[in-house]
Amino acid sequence: MLISIHPKDPQPRLIKQVADSLRNGGIIVYPTDTIYGLGCDIFQTKAIERIAWIKQIDPKKAQFSFVCANLSHLSDFAKQLSNSTxxxxxxxxxGPYTFILEASKQVPKILHSKKATVGIRVPDNKITMALIEELGHPxxxxxxxxxxxxxxxxxxxxxDKYQNVVDIVVEGGIGGMVPSTVIDATGEELVLVRQGLGEWEE
Incomplete structure (x- = not known):
């Protein structure tokens, strides 16, 4: 199903429809402030398995991010951060950044890798923010x-390409071509892992 949502003024009724699909184990394709992403509810194990199947990867080896509405969820999924981080x-x-942090025990078991890290992302995108707020978690x-x-x-x-494997494609305008900039924040120094859309100086 293709659902068009206004990028500057997302319609609450449509946001609720997409969030309900996520709660029920649905998989969505949705806009961010960089490229379109493939997403599901972090607590729906079957949906996580389906995404891993679509991408032909082991969930434990996948580069998944937790997309949050703000930093208030940080303590739920990441271990204690330094003040400077x-x-x-x-x-x-x-903004267009993903920060890799040490994962806490609350990260769903299916995602526990040997590295025990989690990527945290807060995109500057009104549709994404509205979805997460309606869903109530990343x-x-x-x-x-x-x-x-x-x-x-x-x-x-x-x-056209994914309609048979995902539940909803959220149409929120043409997406970007450059992914987020990835920063490893697990050590004492912040380290640039991938230069993406976000400017970064060490």
Whole structure:
């Protein structure tokens, strides 16, 4: 199903429809402040397994992020942060950044890898924010598998390609082509892992 949601003024009725689908174990493709993402409810194990199947990966080895509406969920899913790391995250988020942190015990078991880390993302996107607020907790997210730019920028092409494996494609305008900048915040120093859309100086 393709649902068009206004990027600047998301319609509450449609946001609720998508959030209800997530709560019921649905998988969505949705816009962020970078590229379109593939997402589900972090507490729906079957949905996580389905996303891993779509991407042909082991859930424990996948590069999933927890997409949050703000930093208030941090203590739920990440271990204690240093004040300087928290200050940096506050400065850069919301924005096109993913911060890798040490995962807490509350991260769903299916996602526990040997590294025990979690990516935290707070996109600057009104549709995403509204969805997470309606859902009441973060969305588990990963990138769409795609060879061509259109595979992950044009929601109608994404819908044609994935309509049989996802429940909803949220159309919120043409997506970006550059993923988020990834920062490893598990050590004492913050380390750039992948330069993406967000500017970063060590």
């Amino acid at each position: 928290f200050r940096t995250m506050k400065e850069y988020l919301p 969305i588990l997210s990963t990138t769409l598998p795609g060879e061509l730019v259109e595979d992950y920028t044009d929601p109608e092409i994404i819908h």
